[in-house]
Amino acid sequence: MENFAEIVCVGNELLIGKITNTNAQWLAKLITTLGLRVRRITVIGDYVDEIATAVRESIERKPNFIITTGGLGPTFDDKTLEGVAAALNCELEQNDEALKMIEEKYERYVAEGRIETFELTPHRIKMAKLPKGARPINNPIGTAPGVSAKHEGTLLIMLPGVPQEMKAIFDESIAPIIREIAGDLTFYEISIDVRGIPESELAPLIDQVMNDNPYVYIKSHPRVSEKTPHLELHFSTTSDDSKVARQRVGKALMQISDVIQKKGGKTKLMEA
Amino acid sequence: MENFAEIVCVGNELLIGKITNTNAQWLAKLITTLGLRVRRITVIGDYVDEIATAVRESIERKPNFIITTGGLGPTFDDKTLEGVAAALNCELEQNDEALKMIEEKYERYVAEGRIETFELTPHRIKMAKLPKGARPINNPIGTAPGVSAKHEGTLLIMLPGVPQEMKAIFDESIAPIIREIAGDLTFYEISIDVRGIPESELAPLIDQVMNDNPYVYIKSHPRVSEKTPHLELHFSTTSDDSKVARQRVGKALMQISDVIQKKGGKTKLMEA
Numbered sequence: 330m331e332n333f334a335e336i337v338c339v340g341n342e343l344l345i346g347k348i349t350n351t352n353a354q355w356l357a358k359l360i361t362t363l364g365l366r367v368r369r370i371t372v373i374g375d376y377v378d379e380i381a382t383a384v385r386e387s388i389e390r391k392p393n394f395i396i397t398t399g400g401l402g403p404t405f406d407d408k409t410l411e412g413v414a415a416a417l418n419c420e421l422e423q424n425d426e427a428l429k430m431i432e433e434k435y436e437r438y439v440a441e442g443r444i445e446t447f448e449l450t451p452h453r454i455k456m457a458k459l460p461k462g463a464r465p466i467n468n469p470i471g472t473a474p475g476v477s478a479k480h481e482g483t484l485l486i487m488l489p490g491v492p493q494e495m496k497a498i499f500d501e502s503i504a505p506i507i508r509e510i511a512g513d514l515t516f517y518e519i520s521i522d523v524r525g526i527p528e529s530e531l532a533p534l535i536d537q538v539m540n541d542n543p544y545v546y547i548k549s550h551p552r553v554s555e556k557t558p559h560l561e562l563h564f565s566t567t568s569d570d571s572k573v574a575r576q577r578v579g580k581a582l583m584q585i586s587d588v589i590q591k592k593g594g595k596t597k598l599m600e601a
Numbered sequence: 602m603e604n605f606a607e608i609v610c611v612g613n614e615l616l617i618g619k620i621t622n623t624n625a626q627w628l629a630k631l632i633t634t635l636g637l638r639v640r641r642i643t644v645i646g647d648y649v650d651e652i653a654t655a656v657r658e659s660i661e662r663k664p665n666f667i668i669t670t671g672g673l674g675p676t677f678d679d680k681t682l683e684g685v686a687a688a689l690n691c692e693l694e695q696n697d698e699a700l701k702m703i704e705e706k707y708e709r710y711v712a713e714g715r716i717e718t719f720e721l722t723p724h725r726i727k728m729a730k731l732p733k734g735a736r737p738i739n740n741p742i743g744t745a746p747g748v749s750a751k752h753e754g755t756l757l758i759m760l761p762g763v764p765q766e767m768k769a770i771f772d773e774s775i776a777p778i779i780r781e782i783a784g785d786l787t788f789y790e791i792s793i794d795v796r797g798i799p800e801s802e803l804a805p806l807i808d809q810v811m812n813d814n815p816y817v818y819i820k821s822h823p824r825v826s827e828k829t830p831h832l833e834l835h836f837s838t839t840s841d842d843s844k845v846a847r848q849r850v851g852k853a854l855m856q857i858s859d860v861i862q863k864k865g866g867k868t869k870l871m872e873a
Contacts, residue, residue, distance in 0.1 A: 341820060344639045345788070346630025347835065349621050353644070358618025367616045368651070370644035372625070375820075379640070386658070403801035404821050405808050443829060444799060452804035470825060472801070493825045516617070527716055529675035529744070532724035536677050548613060548647075549676050553742060553765045557715060563619065 333368040334360050335392045337383050339399040339409050341374045352398045363507045364514025380412025393510055399490030401473040403452040409487055414460035427457035427465035427474050434472045469497040517574035518565040526594035527558040534588050542581040605638045607664045609655050611671040611681050613646045624670045624767055635779045636786030652684025665782055671762030673745040675724040681759055686732035699729035699737035699746050706744045741769045789846035790837040798866035799830040806860050814853040
């Protein structure tokens, strides 16, 4: 079975188009770079049953990792932990380690003068109610801990929706685990800018070059242009040897650039 | 049954984090503004079986609309039509109307001097091979037509991934259909910027105000801040009377602003 990850983003703000899903892009890029394939991204709203359904469906596809974003905070609409508990058929349970993390955060806020005093109100304790058997993950910059839960072969990792907190937890605690699963695999990519040849004319050339270079994936991204045809050709490969990865992509790139130029098109290497 | 839509975005570039999914945000915002709820966004790669699975699962949730983006072009990795055909258990069939649209595009490109000549190559004809019974939708600025297919109570709408083409087809042909389904419903939203009160302290106040204003949805979006607590409170409602919608939101907003200010916090209306 191929190793892969899925991302589940929770938040009505994504479904009403209030914000762009930059969390999903950031995670997808990092996970891919770490050598693991992201197979699906699912975005759902702040509803326990919809979160539970999406997580259950994802579990059934047997990914190594499911990473969720959003819904870990103190307000009524932070429902990810409840949704995941429902997906795992278990109860929410107050976790002492998580409660201690939260308490220490508020103590520090008081020490720093950011708030005057604090109490462990029900809304704050809520952030420490984890699916039974789950564990909290240190949040280096925010209050709500991340959460991890194991279910059969899948590790569920729940991260906050605030991008800086999500990234800080990922970098500190999640990237090392993914790196271990992915081993030495490296993702390598490069793009060229192509002008003067329509995508439909390029299509059979791409077929040919991909056929000759079975480990290289080539994708064309057309650009709208008033004058001559314009598109980006993106080359990528995954290998456990970064030199091999670069050589593979380089060979495919040279081959297609040659044909494009012979047909009167112009190519230019794009900045990463 | 509540009316709702789902969005399915097809493209490896989204799963490797190469680009942000601005298409999903644009569509979600437009559909919401037109009065229809978007319940789920699914992102999958350029694989026929994964597209078919995602579309089949979406159909089972019985949305009024499934809008797909990406995968309609001439290259080997444009697989949306094949995936949708598999989901609908039907064959791909060359559609004369679609072929005529494509032919006319290339004729125009020749007339405009963008290309010298053209042939209806297999890669170009590919864009006219639609799931049996589906219909092409005029693409005002690109070559690949949009596609619509009816399946029981669901209208599937397939749009290209190039943002300008996706938007042009949506505005011209899809928005009017959604407007008709949604009727007079309007989505109304407004945000305030809140400083000086932590989200966890605000949480019970939001509960209270939402309880008193059952048609208003209030969501807090914390901001990372070095000094005082900082967040955005987003109010939204849907109504068939825009005046009622504004009044509802205004009442909830006044109520919560009062409490925040009494507790020493600061509020400020945010620009739309």
